[in-house]
Amino acid sequence: MTDNKQEIPRNEPAGMAAKNLGIDGVGFGLIRHHQRLGKIFDVWCLHIPVMDRTPFEDLVEYVERTVKSEKSCLPKKPIYLVGESLGACIALAVAARNPDVxxxxxxxxxxxxxxxxxLQSLSAFLDVVPEPLHVTIPYFLSFITGNSMRMSLSNVDDKLSLQQAIAALPSSFSQMLPCLTFLADILPKESLFWKLTMLRVASSFANSRLHAVKAQTLILAGGRDQLLPSREEAERLCNALPNCRIRHFQDSGHNLLLEGGIDLVTAIKACNYYRHSRLKDYVSDYLLPTPHEFQKAVEPYRWVDLVASPVMLSTLKNGKVVKGLEGVPSEGPTVFVGYHMLLGLDLGHLVSRLLTDKNIHLRxxxxxxxxxxxxxxxxxxxSSFDGMRLVGAVPVSPANFYKLLSRKSTVLLYPGGAREAIHKKGEEYKLFWPEQSEFVRMASRFGATIIPFAVVGEDDxxxxxxxxxxxxxxxxxxILHERINREAVSLRKDTTGEIGNQALYLPVMMPKFPGRLYFLFGRPIETKGRRQELRERDKAQELYLHVKAEVENCISYLKEKREKDPYRNIIPRLAYQVTHGFDAEIPTFDEL
Structure with missing residues (x-):
């Protein structure tokens, strides 16, 4: 298998994904994920035959040998071990015994x-219940079926309407019954008893070696796991493992990989665990989001579209302001430089509209x-920031900025940073930019077009x-302030005054009677052919101040024009939608 050619221009898999299975041992948990995993990984699956009685340590050694064989072929590639239930213990054991891998x-x-x-008490029931009546034990049924409703729904096409989905459930259940019967057949009483014994040994083995596990770890925890206290266990392991992250799935049961709404590839991408080498490269390791992932990422901002009915304006090269995004260039490299609205309220609409209207993927x-x-x-x-990572956000650094521009990407940059995004009372639309340029010379090196822009409406x-x-x-x-703003996440430590005050905190906000958001993209500023000129600090500083002035002009323009918008208030907007349809585009001020 090779990487997704559209997204990563490489011809080798990122690593091996070995699926270590749970209580059944036959690979059912891999079924829903195999196709997507196979596009970016070379996938291996550990299959444990029903009557197999291989001890736990021998299973660990078997996986270990496979890992070492793959490592010798791809010494610089990471190896992904995906384990569910028992398989998770195997994965932890292998990682503990091979800290250098x-x-x-x-x-x-x-x-x-x-x-x-x-599960500890389940073996006692097995001693007194004759076969095949052991399948009637509630815990055993839960072990096999998990959340049957969610598993059934996962087999229903996501594009169906609610009524169609409900109508499809009976056939979905009928399709699942042979699978459930099969699972019951492959776990006779003797096999189940053996697997419970295996779980006991596996748990002890893995727990005694947690201190040796240094690997990146992602724990997927089902909130309705009736067999294991998975939510609490995820927190315990996160505290015990130095490089561990958690993703909670509140409505999922024990067999969460079989349930709908869970995608292994999305989970790996969202926590930035997909990489091709030991060090994560946020630019070259990035995979474009699928349409479903993109919609999921911008969903938290959907309320802004509903209550604020954003207006998009852009400026042509001749200086004329027009409705829509006609003035925004589609080809990169491009740097969007703007005012950072309170808590980034504008981000969802900004990213989604550029992608939908101009096919521009904003990084x-x-x-x-x-x-x-x-x-x-x-x-x-x-998972609060998973959506932003899925759509391509990268940590601020000159190296990442350089890499993005070298790939002719469209980059979103807020020079005001956290100081603008979480400003104080009465500081709406005030820029907190550094005195010296931080991006002009880098942009000119690649001939990037700079787009100054602004958004107003947060105060409404x-x-x-x-x-x-x-x-x-x-x-x-x-105490909390120091924990949030530790040294590792501090920016502009060498800058004095308000510009250097990039402290993070969550302001308390009061909602207002909804007004409207207004976007204006200023006239594009070309740097192509100006590399030598802008290498001079004075020239670069002059252009930097010009960009800043353009952003301030955009703010002033929008604040003035919105006063003439008859639909600035939500009441006339609702009235317009009632008479013209809720999908109709709401007008704004006529004179631009």
């Missing part, structure tokens, strides 16, 4: 929590906090009522 572990409901689960230069493992630990939802949606100055008066807040 570059592993990426993906563990679904790991059975390391066996001693805290209901954002983002704060390193969004990529740190320690950042996820303190977040209420560890939200109002900051508690900012960083207010937080400082709260007892013990300094």
């Amino acid at each position: 570059d592993f990426v572990l993906v563990l679904a409901n790991p059975a390391t929590s066996f001693y805290n689960s209901h 954002g230069i983002a704060h390193p906090f969004m990529f740190e493992r320690d950042s996820e630990v303190i977040m209420l939802d560890p 949606l939200l109002e900051v009522v508690v900012d960083i100055d207010d937080y400082k008066n709260i007892p013990f807040y300094n």
